[in-house]
Amino acid sequence: MYKRILPIALLSAAIWSCSGSEKAGGPVIGVSMLSLQNEFVVNVADEIEKKAGEAGARVIIVDAERSALKQVEQVESFIAQKVDAIILNPCEVEASSPAVEKAKAAGIPVVNVNSETNAVPSAFVGSDDVEAGRIAMRYINEQLKGKGNVLMMHGYMGQAAQIQRDKGAKEILAQNPGLKLLAEQSGQWDRSKAMSLTENWIQSYGPQINAIFAQNDEMGMGAVKALTEAGLKDKVIVVSIDAIPDALAAVKKGTLNATVFQNAAEQGSKAVETALKLIKKEEVEEKVIIPFKLVTE
Template sequence: MKPSLRIASLALSILFASGAALADVNIGVSMSQFDDTYLTYLRESMNDKAKTYPEGVKLQFEDARADVVKQLSQVENFISQKVDAIIVNPVDTASTDRITKAAVAAGIPLIYVNRRPDNTDLPQGVATVASDDLEAGRMQMQYLADKMGGKGNIVILLGDLANNSTTNRTKGVKAVLAQYPGIKVDQEQTGIWLRDKAMTLTNDWITQGREFDAVVSNNDEMAIGAAMALKQAGIAKGKVLIAGVDGTEDGVRAVEKGDLTLSVFQDAAGQANGSVETALKMINKAPYEQAVWVPFQLITLDNVSTYKK
C-alpha cells in the first residue's frame, strides 16, 4: 500500500462540538478535467474522505473539461446554489482571480487543490492544498544527474503550458541542471500530460537521429509514452533513463518493470484529505492553515514495493 500522509487537522469531535450539522454540508467541486489519471485518483480520494464522516458530507463534482470559462460558470453555479464551500482544481493557474473574487464576495470558503494559483497572495477565506512542484523537479533531476555521472544529453517532456505545475517542475529540473554544466537539454516540448502525445514526440526525436541519455517528464503518463516509443524503436530497456512524476498505479508498475527509472509520488489521498478537512474547518469557522503542503516522495526500484496497491 502507498504510504499515507497524516495532515494535521481538528478531530471530528471538534466539528461536532461546534454544532455543525455535517449531514447538511454541501461542497461544490470543480475539477479541471475528469479525463486525467492523477486527477481521477484525487477525485476518488475526495469521495472516500467524505464517506468517513458519520453524518455524511456531500460533494458535487463538475468537469470543467479544460475550459476556463466553463470552470468559472461552474463556480458561479455553486455560489447560486449557496453551497457551504467550493473546492477548485484550476484549469489555468494564471486565470483564477475571477473565481477567487466571486467566492470571497459571496462569503463562501474556497479551497484550491493540487494546483496553486499563480497569484499566491490570496485573501482570507481562500486556502490551497498542494505539493511543491519545484521539489518534484529537483528530486527527479538530482537522481538522474547522479546516475548520469553529471554528463550527457536530456530531453524534457512538458505538461500543459497553462499550468504552473509544468512551469515549477521544469524550474526544479533546471535548478539542478545549473549545477551540472556537463548535462545539456537537447529538446524541450509539451506533451500536454498525455501518453500518446509524448510517445509521438519521442518517436520524432528518435527518427530525427537525436541522441539523449535521459527523458525528464513532468508526469508519469508522458514518461510511459516515452518508454513505449523507445521500446518500439528497439532501444534496450535502461539505456535511456526515464523519470516521471505522480506515482500513479501505471507509473509504479513501470518503475517495477524497469521501464521507468523513477517516479516522484504525489499523494492524491493526502491532497484530497487536506482539501476536504480544510473546507470543513473553514465552514465551522475553526482555525485552518491557508497553505497546506503535501510532500513529494521519490520512487525507485529500491522502494517501489512500498508504493504498490
C-alpha cells in the same frame, strides 16, 4: 482508462447520490477538477468523494476538461447553488484565478488542491512542485554521472505544476553544466501525445538522447512505450512524477527508471478536512504541504 469516467451531468448526479444525499442538511462542497481523464486527478477526486461521504458532507464534482473558462463557469454555478465551500483543482495559474476571486467575493471559502492560482484562495493543499522537479532532475544527474543530453516533456502550459516542475528541474540543470537540455515541449499531461512527441524526438535526436524527464507519469509512460518500440529504452533514462499504479508497475518491471510519489489520497482528504473547517469558521493552515518522495526499483 478509468472505469467510472462519466459525462459531467451524470458524474454530478452519481456523486450526489453516493456521497450521502440521504444526510439532509449536511454541508455541500462544489468541486471543479482539472481533468477527469487524468488518472492522478481522478485519484484526488475519489478521495474527496470518500472523505466527504465519511464526514456527512455532499459533493458536486465536475470536470473542467482542462478549460479555465469552463472552470470559472462551474464556480459561478456553484455560487448560484449557494454551496458551502468550493474545492478547486485549477486548470491554469492566471486564467483560473477569476474562479477564486468570484467565490471569495460571494463569501464562499475556496480551497485550491494540488495546483495553485495567482489569486490567493482561503487555503491551499498540495505539494511543492518545484521540489518535485528538483528530485527528478537530481536523479537523472546521478544516473548520468553529471554528463548527458536531456529532453523535458512539459505538462499543460500555464498550469502551476508545469511552471513549478520546470523551475525545479532547470535549477538542477543550471547547477550541472554537463547536462544539456536538447529540447523541451508540452505533452499536455497526456500519454498518447507524449508517445507521439517522443517518436518525433527519436527521429530528430536518435542516439543523442540520454534521458527524458516527463512532468507526469502519463507522459512518462508514453515516452517509455515510444522508446521501447524504437529499441532505445535500455539506452535512455526516463523519470516522471505522480507514482500512479501504471508507473509503479513500470518502475518495478524496470521500464520506467523512477517516479516521484505525490500523495493523491492525502491531498484529497486534507482538502475536504480544510473545507469543512472553513465552513465552520475554524482556523486552518493557509498552506498544507505534503512531501514528494522518489520511487526507484
